[in-house]
Amino acid sequence: MTAPSLPWIGTGLTDTGRSRATNQDTFAIDNELGLWVVADGMGGHAGGNIASELAVASIMNHVRSSAQPWPSVSDQLQHATTVLTHAITAGKTAIQERIAVSPELSSMGTTVVLAWLCPLPTPSVAIAHVGDSRAYVIRDKRLVAVTTDHSLVQQLVTEGHMTLEDSLDHPKRNVLVRALGLNFPATPDIALHPLHPHDILLLCTDGLMKMMSDEAILSVILDSKDSPEKACQRLIARANEAGGKDNTTVLLITPRTP
Ligand code: CA
DSSP states (O other): OOOOOOSEEEEEEEEOTTTOSSOOEEEEEETTTTEEEEEEEESSTTHHHHHHHHHHHHHHHHHHHHOOOOOOGGGHHHHHHHHHHHHHHHHHHHHHHHHHHOGGGTTOEEOEEEEEEEOSSSOEEEEEEESSOEEEEEETTEEEEOOOOOBHHHHHHHTTSSOHHHHHTOTTTTOBSSOEESSSOOOOEEEEEEOOTTOEEEEEOHHHHHHOOHHHHHHHHHHTTTOHHHHHHHHHHHHHHTTOOSOEEEEEEEEOOO
16 A cells, blocks of 8 residues: 655755766655755765765664654654654764774765654644755745754854854855764754645755845746746756856755645
């Protein structure tokens, strides 16, 4: 017997861009479990690629092995927080174990952002993240970020030491304060967001935000509403037309059409 279709479906695409030699981003989609993950690896040569792949595989495996009927409404956030915290810890452990046998990879690490659909009794999505990959909700023709970057510049903005405008082209804008790796705290932020029937979710790496404004991202998604595949292709194309300075990954989670 096949599982009933979930009301949302994920579609993703990743691209090396026009500046980097390799793509160190990784994404994964499980449309039966309602689990979607994006990770942005860092740390020289092949390391970032290994870190993001290890993290994504560990997280997918952990959540799959923990899958069980969802508990009552009041327990949903607790359940999601427990499972996702352990999943992200499993990702960090996998990276640390790899570094233990390959010390030349000691600087590797990765961000992670994920969405896990909590289908009953009304749809919600648990969003967890570590680092500066983001989740957005598109609702009523507006694009709203539902994650706050774990980056040095975001910390300075939050504390009032820097304006948002100055943070956008700051030389240290890539410096993370949390990540999955050896020398970072990997504590995720986890929150449950109720979904409206027409909501679209976007998970993405910073390669997209570096190249496109929120307005431009929103207009591509709204213009390509009938085809998430086309929307992903157009977002990557626009990021590359604007310079493609980093790897870009986009994962759109859209209402399933009957
Ligand atoms: Ca990146």
